[in-house]
Amino acid sequence: MNLYEELGLKKEEYERILELLGREPNELELNMYGVMWSEHCSYKHSRALFKHFPTTGKRVLQGPGENAGIIDIGDNMAVAMKIESHNHPSAVEPYQGAATGVGGIIRDIFAMGARPVALLNSLRFGELDNSERVQYLLDGVVEGISGYGNCMGIPTVGGETFFNKSYEGNPLVNAMCVGVIEHDKIHRASAKGVGNPVMYIGASTGRDGVGGASFASVELTEASEEKRSAVQVGDPFMEKLLLEASLELLATDAVVGIQDLGAAGLTSAVCETATRGEGGMDVDISEVPRRESGMHPVEVMISESQERMLLIVRKGQEETVNRIVGKWGLHSKVIGKVTDDGRLRVREGGEILADMPAESLDSSGAPKYYKDYHEPKHMKKSRCEDLSKIPEPKDLNKTFMELLRAPNIASKEWIYNQYDHMVRTSTVVKPGSDAAVIRIRGTEKGIALTTDCNSRFCYLNPREGSKIAVAEAARNLVAAGATPAAITDGLNFGSPEKPERFYEFRESVLGLSEACRELDTPVISGNVSFYNETDKAAIYPTPIVGMVGVLEDVRKHMTLDFKEENNVILLMGETRDEIGGSEYLSRIHGKETGEVPFLNMAMEIRTQRAVLQGIERDLFQSVHDLSEGGLVVALAESAIAGSMGAKLDIQSDLGPDRVLFSESQSRFLVSLKESKLSLLEQALISEKIPHSILGKTGGENLQIKINEEEVINHSIKDLETNWRGAIQEIMEK
Amino acid sequence: MKFGVIVFPASNCDLDSYYAIKDMMGEKVEYIWHEEEKIEEYDCIIIPGGFSYGDYLRCGAVAQFSKVMDAVKAHAEKGKLVIGICNGFQILTEAGLLPGALVRNRDLKFICGTAPLRVENSDTAFTNKLQPGEVIEIPVAHGEGNYVAQDEVLQKLKDNGQILLTYQENKNGSKEDIAGIINEQGNVLGMMPHPERACDPILGNTDGRKIFESMISYLKGGR
Numbered sequence: 032m033n034l035y036e037e038l039g040l041k042k043e044e045y046e047r048i049l050e051l052l053g054r055e056p057n058e059l060e061l062n063m064y065g066v067m068w069s070e071h072c073s074y075k076h077s078r079a080l081f082k083h084f085p086t087t088g089k090r091v092l093q094g095p096g097e098n099a100g101i102i103d104i105g106d107n108m109a110v111a112m113k114i115e116s117h118n119h120p121s122a123v124e125p126y127q128g129a130a131t132g133v134g135g136i137i138r139d140i141f142a143m144g145a146r147p148v149a150l151l152n153s154l155r156f157g158e159l160d161n162s163e164r165v166q167y168l169l170d171g172v173v174e175g176i177s178g179y180g181n182c183m184g185i186p187t188v189g190g191e192t193f194f195n196k197s198y199e200g201n202p203l204v205n206a207m208c209v210g211v212i213e214h215d216k217i218h219r220a221s222a223k224g225v226g227n228p229v230m231y232i233g234a235s236t237g238r239d240g241v242g243g244a245s246f247a248s249v250e251l252t253e254a255s256e257e258k259r260s261a262v263q264v265g266d267p268f269m270e271k272l273l274l275e276a277s278l279e280l281l282a283t284d285a286v287v288g289i290q291d292l293g294a295a296g297l298t299s300a301v302c303e304t305a306t307r308g309e310g311g312m313d314v315d316i317s318e319v320p321r322r323e324s325g326m327h328p329v330e331v332m333i334s335e336s337q338e339r340m341l342l343i344v345r346k347g348q349e350e351t352v353n354r355i356v357g358k359w360g361l362h363s364k365v366i367g368k369v370t371d372d373g374r375l376r377v378r379e380g381g382e383i384l385a386d387m388p389a390e391s392l393d394s395s396g397a398p399k400y401y402k403d404y405h406e407p408k409h410m411k412k413s414r415c416e417d418l419s420k421i422p423e424p425k426d427l428n429k430t431f432m433e434l435l436r437a438p439n440i441a442s443k444e445w446i447y448n449q450y451d452h453m454v455r456t457s458t459v460v461k462p463g464s465d466a467a468v469i470r471i472r473g474t475e476k477g478i479a480l481t482t483d484c485n486s487r488f489c490y491l492n493p494r495e496g497s498k499i500a501v502a503e504a505a506r507n508l509v510a511a512g513a514t515p516a517a518i519t520d521g522l523n524f525g526s527p528e529k530p531e532r533f534y535e536f537r538e539s540v541l542g543l544s545e546a547c548r549e550l551d552t553p554v555i556s557g558n559v560s561f562y563n564e565t566d567k568a569a570i571y572p573t574p575i576v577g578m579v580g581v582l583e584d585v586r587k588h589m590t591l592d593f594k595e596e597n598n599v600i601l602l603m604g605e606t607r608d609e610i611g612g613s614e615y616l617s618r619i620h621g622k623e624t625g626e627v628p629f630l631n632m633a634m635e636i637r638t639q640r641a642v643l644q645g646i647e648r649d650l651f652q653s654v655h656d657l658s659e660g661g662l663v664v665a666l667a668e669s670a671i672a673g674s675m676g677a678k679l680d681i682q683s684d685l686g687p688d689r690v691l692f693s694e695s696q697s698r699f700l701v702s703l704k705e706s707k708l709s710l711l712e713q714a715l716i717s718e719k720i721p722h723s724i725l726g727k728t729g730g731e732n733l734q735i736k737i738n739e740e741e742v743i744n745h746s747i748k749d750l751e752t753n754w755r756g757a758i759q760e761i762m763e764k
Numbered sequence: 765m766k767f768g769v770i771v772f773p774a775s776n777c778d779l780d781s782y783y784a785i786k787d788m789m790g791e792k793v794e795y796i797w798h799e800e801e802k803i804e805e806y807d808c809i810i811i812p813g814g815f816s817y818g819d820y821l822r823c824g825a826v827a828q829f830s831k832v833m834d835a836v837k838a839h840a841e842k843g844k845l846v847i848g849i850c851n852g853f854q855i856l857t858e859a860g861l862l863p864g865a866l867v868r869n870r871d872l873k874f875i876c877g878t879a880p881l882r883v884e885n886s887d888t889a890f891t892n893k894l895q896p897g898e899v900i901e902i903p904v905a906h907g908e909g910n911y912v913a914q915d916e917v918l919q920k921l922k923d924n925g926q927i928l929l930t931y932q933e934n935k936n937g938s939k940e941d942i943a944g945i946i947n948e949q950g951n952v953l954g955m956m957p958h959p960e961r962a963c964d965p966i967l968g969n970t971d972g973r974k975i976f977e978s979m980i981s982y983l984k985g986g987r
Contacts, residue, residue, distance in 0.1 A: 177874050181905070182815040184776020268818025271774040360773060449874045451905040453961050454813075456780040459968075470966055472783070585966065 034058070038065030039249065044398055051391045059377065060385045062329045063392060066295040067302065070561050073397035076527035077559045080537060083544040084554040090516055091553055098139040098220055098291065099210070100555025102517045104581050106474050107214050111145040114153075114207040114482070114521040114577040116560035120262040121204040122251055125171025129204050130179040130265040131240075134337050136208040137183060138291035141274050142340065144218035144281045145210025148455060149469050150180050152190040152206050153482040153521060153575040157199030159438045159761055165194070166762060168202050169446075175265075176206070177449040182267035183274070186458050187450035188467035191482050194438045197490070200565035201251050205521040205558075207482060207577040211471060218281055220290035222308030222343045222369045227287055229301070229312060229367040230349065232356050233273045233339040237322035239264050240296070240335025250526060250562045269338040269361075276359040277340060285351040288343035298332045298392070300341040301367070302375055305389040308343070312389065313376045314367030328384050332377065343369060402527055404534035413491050413624045418610055421620055423688050427742045430619055431663055431691065432753055437618045440660045441757035459588055463672075465510040465656050470585045477585030479513030482521075482577045485659070488627040490571040491612045493535045495627050497542030497574045499696060502635050504578040505550050506656040509639045510699060512589040512646045513580030515550060518543075520557035520576060525569030527561050535572040536561075543574055549632045552578060589646050591655035593673030596729035598652050599708050600677055604638055604698030605721040606662060608689050614659040615692035628696050635697040637718050642699055644714065650707045657698040663691040663735065663743060665700045670733050671751045679726030679735045687737045702728055765983050767793040768806035770836070770852075772827050777813035777849065777960065784960035785810070789976050798830045807983050808845040809836055811852030813905070813958060823866060823908050824854035833859055845889060845979060846952045850906055853944070853954035862947055862954045863921070864913030870937025874907040878969070879957055880932040881943050885925040888946060889982040890953045893974045899932060900971040902943075902957035909956040911938035911945075921945055929955060 035045040038061060048056050048064050056064065070076060086094040092109055093101035099113040117132025133150060140147045154172060157165040169192075180187045185208070222229065240263035280286055288308060290300045297319070305312040316331045326334075344352055349365060356363040370376075375389040390396045424430040434440055447462040459477060460468035466481040483504040489496030505515040520543060525532035547554055563570040582588055610616045611625020645651055653673070657665045670677055683690045703711060708724075715722045733750060735743035767785045771778045778795060785793040796803060803809065817826035827833065833855070840846050840861055848856040856862045869875055878901050883894045894900065913921070918940055921927050929944035936956070944955030959972030 174873075181874060181907070182774065182776075182818070184774075184814060266818070268774050268815060268820070271776070271815070271818075448876050451874070451876050453876065453903050453905060453958075453967075454776060454780065456783065456961050456964060456967060459966055 035061060038062060039069055040065055044068060047398065051388060059328050059332060060387055062333055063298045063385060066298055066333050067392040068397045072295050072299055073394045074559055075398050076400050076402060076561060077536065078394065078399050079401045080540045083540055085544065085548045086553050086555065088551065088553040091555055092217065094555050095557060098142040100517065100519060101143065101217060102555060102579065104476060104478065106476065108471060108474060109212050109214055110478055110579055111140050111143045111210040111212055112207065112519050112577065112579055113139050113556040114205050114519045114575060115558045116203065116205045116521055116523055118201065118203050118523065118560050118563055119251060121172055122202055124262040125168050126175040127262050127264055129172040129175030131263045131337055132204050132206045133176055133179040134265045134267065134270050135293050136206045137185065137270065138293065140208045140210035141277050142220060142289050142291045143210065143212065144216045145212035146278060147185045147208050147210045148457065149209040149480060150185050150187040150206065151480055151482050151577060152176060153484065154190065154192040155198040155203035155486065155573060156194050158196050159194045170762065172204055173446050173449055179265055179267045181451040183271050184454050186452045186454050188452050188458050188469065189462055189480055189482065192443055192446060193486060195487065195571060197568060197571045200567060201563045201570050203523050203563065203570065203573060205575050207519060209480060209579065216281065218286065218289050220304050220307060221288045222304040222312060223287050225309050225369055225371045227346050227369045228344050228349055228365045229314060229369065230342040230344050230352055230363055231319060231339065231366045232276065232342060232363045233361055234266065234269050234336060235320040235322040235362065236331055236334050237336045238326065238330055238334060241330055241333055250564045252566060263335045263337050265337050272359040272361055273338050273340060276356050276361055279355050280352060283351055285345055285348035286342050287345055290341045292339040292341060294335065296332065296334045302389050302392040304341060304343060305375060306393040306395065309369050309371040310373040310389060311370035311375065312367055313370050315378045315380065317379050318364050318366040320362045320364055328379060402533045403530045404537055405530045406534055407531040410491065414626050416624045418625050421610065421616065423686055424619060427687055427691065428744060431743055432745065434615060434618055434660055435664065435667060435750060435754045436757035437614060438758055439614055440664055442755045443758065444755060445759040445762055459585055460511060460590060464591055465507040466513065468511050468582065468585065468588045475584050477582040477588060479508045479511040479580040479582060481507040482575055483507060484573055484575045486571040486573040487612045487617065487623055489539060489574060491625065492627045493538035493572045494542035495630060497539040498546040498630055499627065500574055500576045501543060501546035501550060501552065502630055502696060503658060504576040505552060505639060508578060508580035509642050510589060510591065510654045510656045512587055513582045514643060515552045515578055515580045517555045518547060518552050518576050518578045520554055520574060522557065522559045523563050523570065523573040523575065524561055525564040532569055539572055539574045550636065587646060589651060589654045591653055591669050591672055593669050593675040593677065593702050593728045594652040596675065598702040598728045599705055600679060600702050600725045600728060601722055602662065602698060602700055602725055603715065603720060603722045605695060606685065606690060606693050606698065607695045608685055609693045609695045610689060613692060613694045615661065628694050630696045638697050638699065638720050641714055641718050641720055645711060650711050651701050651703050653702045655700045657700060659694065661692040661694050666733060667750050667754065669700060670747050671754060674747060675728055676730035676732045676747050677726060677728045678730060681725055681735065681737045683737060687742050690737055765791055765807050765980065766805060767791060767808045767810060768796045768803055769793060769810045769812055770796045770798060770832055772798045772814065772816035772830065774816055774818055775812050775814035777958065781810045781812045781960045784963040784976065788963040788973065789980060791980060796832060798832045800832050801835055803835045803839055808847065808979060809839055811848040811855055813850030813852060816851055816855065824851060824858040827855045828859040837861065840952050843949060843951050845983065847890065848954040849958055849960065850956055853956055854908065856952065856954045861952050862945060863917045864911055866908050867910045867912055868908050869910050875935055876905040879904045881929045881957060882932055884927050884930055888928060888950055890946065890975055890978050891928055892981060893978040900974065901962065901969055902959055902972055903961040904957045906956055909936040911942040913939060924948060928953065
C-alpha cells in the first residue's frame with residue numbers, strides 16, 4: 032500500500048496534491064493533507080448539500096462555519112450552540128470517547144467567547160435488554176459524560192437515548208453545548224494582523240489521538256479495537272482551567288482570534304485560522320510544549336491531545352496572555368506568527384519541514400464529491416406494508432405495561448441522575464421533561480433546549496423522518512413555553528460512498544432544510560459523521576436535531592405534570608391510524624415497517640402557535656407533547672410526574688390499540704381548569720385545530736375507557752415503579 | 765456582615781454560593797482566590813463544591829495545602845463560621861477541621877437529585893431556624909459523599925450532637941446516614957447536600973435558605 036492510501040487518501044486526491052504543490056509532498060505534508068482531507072475535517076461528501084440549509088434569520092448572529100453558531104435572544108444577550116459526534120472513539124473506548132466528546136464541544140463554545148451554561152447529548156446503542164456489550168457501552172459512555180461534564184461545573188440538562196439493533200456495533204454519542212455571551216464579546220477563529228504572534232495555551236502535546244480524524248472517517252471493523260491509541264484521553268480539570276483562563280483572556284483586548292485544537296489537532300487549527308484571516312501562518316514546532324520526548328513532527332502536528340487552544344494575539348500583548356494563563360497554572364508559548372503570503376509553513380527551529388498553500392488544506396480547498404444515490408429497497412416494501420393485519424393485543428392493559436418498560440420509553444433517570452443537572456443554579460426545568468429550561472441570569476429570559484430524532488422514522492423514510500425530527504424538537508420547546516429559534520444538527524449516517532446510504536443522507540438534508548425553513552428555525556451549526564457502519568450493517572440514518580428556543584419571561588415556563596384534581600384533560604391534534612414505525616409496532620409486534628406518520632406542516636405550525644398563545648394566556652395547568660408510545664404513554668408520564676391519576680372516556684372509530692399507541696404528529700396533551708375550557712375551545716375552533724376532551728385528572732389510577740369499554744386501569748404507583756425502574760433493573764442485574 | 769466564597773482551581777459551585785448569599789439572602793459576599801492569606805474581614809467562609817485541583821489523589825487532598833486553608837484554620841480557631849459544601853466538606857475533613865472522611869458512593873455512581881434530610885440538632889449556628897425532626901429537601905450531586913469514620917468517632921459525634929443532618933434515604937452509603945456534621949466547637953459545618961441550590965424560588969425549592977438564615981441570625985447575635 033502506498034503511504035497516501037494508508038492515510039486514507041485516494042489516487043486522484045494524491046494527484047491533486049502533486050498539482051497543488053508542483054512536487055511530491057514529504058511525509059509531514061502528506062499526513063497533514065491526509066487528516067485535513069479526511070471526511071471528518073473536510074466534509075467532502077456532504078458539503079455540496081449544505082446550500083439547502085436555511086442559515087440566516089432575524090436572530091442569527093453567526094451561522095455555520097465558525098466554532099459554533101450564535102443567535103440573538105435580546106437585551107444584548109446571545110446564545111452560542113453546537114453539537115458534535117464522538118461515535119467511533121466511544122465504540123472502542125466508551126469512557127474516554129464520550130468524555131473527550133464533551134470536552135471538545137465545550138471548547139467550541141468558549142472559543143467563541145461564550146460561557147458554557149448547559150450540556151445535552153443524544154445517544155444510540157444496540158438493544159439493551161440482553162446484550163452485555165451494549166450495557167458495558169452505555170455504562171461507560173454515561174460515566175464518561177458524567178465524569179467530564181460534572182467536573183467542569185456545566186449542568187447536563189437534557190438529551191435522549193434510543194436503543195435499536197442497528198447501533199449494535201456502532202453506537203452514537205453526540206454531545207451538544209450551549210453558551211451565553213453578550214453581543215460585543217463574540218470572538219472568531221481568524222488569524223488577523225500580519226506579524227501578530229500565534230500562541231499555544233493549555234495542556235502539552237502527547238501521542239494520544241494521533242490520526243483520530245482519519246479513524247472517524249472509515250467504517251468500524253474488528254481491527255478498530257486496535258485503534259484505541261487514536262482515542263484521546265481527557266482531563267476535565269485542565270479543561271476547567273483552560274475555560275476560565277480563556278474567558279478571562281477574551282475579556283481583555285489581547286486576543287485577535289481563538290481556535291480550539293480539536294480534530295486534526297494543530298494542523299487544523301493553524302490552517303483554519305490562517306485561511307479565515309490574512310491567509311498564511313508560520314509555525315515553529317520546536318516551541319510546542321510536549322508531554323513526551325522523541326515525538327516525530329507528524330505526531331506533533333496531528334496529535335489530538337485534549338485541552339489545548341490556539342490564540343492569535345495582538346503584537347506586544349504576549350505578556351498579558353502569559354500572566355493570565357499563568358494565574359491558572361497553564362502553559363503559554365509563542366509558536367509562530369501570522370503571514371499574508373498564503374503559505375502554511377511548519378519549521379523546527381531553522382529547518383522548514385512543510386510548506387504548502389494554506390487554503391488547499393482547508394475545507395474550501397479540499398475535494399468535494401457528489402456521489403450517486405438510489406433509494407434502499409426496503410423503503411418501498413415498507414411503504415406498501417399492510418398494517419391493518421396487525422392483530423390487536425388481547426390484553427391492552429398488559430401490553431401498555433410492557434411498552435412502558437421498554438428501554439426506549441422507560442424513564443432515563445438511571446442515566447441523567449449521574450449527571451449534575453443543577454450546578455450553576457439556573458436549571459428551571461430539569462431532565463425528564465419535554466425540554467430543559469435554563470434561566471439567563473441578570474435578565475427575565477430563559478432558553479429551552481432539546482435534542483431529538485426518531486431514527487426509526489428516518490430509516491423508513493429519511494425525508495419525512497427528518498422533517499418530523501425538527502417538528503418534534505420544536506414541539507418539545509413549545510410544550511415548555513418557548514418559541515423555537517434555531518437548530519444545530521448532528522448528522523450521523525453510514526458510508527456516503529454507498530448509493531443507498533448517500534440517498535438517506537441527501538433525503539435527510541432536504542427534509543431538515545424544508546422543515547427548518549417552514550418552522551423558521553435556521554441551522555446555525557452542526558456536524559456530519561459518516562461511515563457509521565460495521566461489516567454487518569449501517570446504522571439507521573440519524574439526523575439529530577439540537578434546538579434552542581426563547582422564553583421572554585422564564586417564570587412562564589410550562590411543565591408536563593398534572594397539577595390538581597378535576598382538571599380537564601384535552602388532546603390537541605388528531606389521532607389517526609398511524610402505527611408505522613411506532614415503538615408499539617416494534618416492541619410488541621417485532622416489526623419495523625410501514626409508512627411513517629403524516630406531518631401536516633401547516634397544522635403543526637398552527638397547533639404550536641395555539642399552545643404558545645395558551646401558555647401566554649395562562650390557560651393550561653400542564654402541557655406535554657406526544658411522541659414514542661403515543662397517547663397512553665404521554666398520559667402515564669403526566670400522571671407519574673404529578674403523582675396523580677386520571678379518568679378518561681374516549682370515543683373513536685379507530686381500533687383501541689391505534690387510539691392508545693398511534694404516533695400521529697402535531698399532538699399535545701394538556702390539562703386545564705374547567706373554567707378555562709371555553710376560552711381554549713374558542714381558540715382551537717377559530718384556528719381549525721382538531722381537539723377532543725378526554726376526561727379529568729384525579730384519583731390514584733390511570734383509567735381509560737374507549738367507546739365505553741375499559742381497556743386500561745393501573746395504579747399510578749405501579750406505573751411509576753415499572754417505568755422508573757426498567758433501565759436500572761437491566762443495568763444492575 | 766460579610767461572607768467569603770473560596771475559589772480553588774476547578775471549584776464550580778462558587779458562583780452558586782455567591783448568588784445565593786448576594787441575591788437571595790441579600791448579604792455582602794466576595795470571592796476569595798485560593799492564594800489569599802488574609803481573610804480577617806469575613807464573618808463566614810464558604811468552601812464551595814466542585815472538583816478542586818481536579819480532585820486527583822483524593823477529593824480535597826490537594827486543596828488542604830493551599831495558602832488560603834491556613835487562613836481558614838485560623839479563622840475557625842477564632843470561633844468564626846465556616847461552611848464546607850460537597851467538595852468543601854471533603855476539604856474540611858482532609859484539612860482536619862472535621863473528623864472522618866468521604867469515600868466513593870456505595871454504588872460507585874455519581875448521584876444527582878434531591879434528598880430529604882432530617883434535622884437532628886437545631887440548636888446550632890447553622891440550624892437555629894429549623895425544628896428538630898423537620899425534614900428539608902436539599903439537592904445532592906456527588907460521586908464521593910459516603911461518610912466514613914471510626915466507631916468511636918461516630919459515637920462521639922452522636923453524643924455531642926454534632927450530627928446535624930441525616931439522609932431519609934441513604935443512597936451513598938454514609939455511616940449513620942450522615943449528610944452533615946459540625947465540629948466540637950460548633951462553628952464549622954460540613955455537608956454533602958447543596959443548600960445554595962435551594963434558595964431561589966424560580967428553581968422550585970427554597971428549603972436551603974433556612975441554613976443560611978440560621979447563620980445570618982447567629983451572626984447578628986439573634987440566636
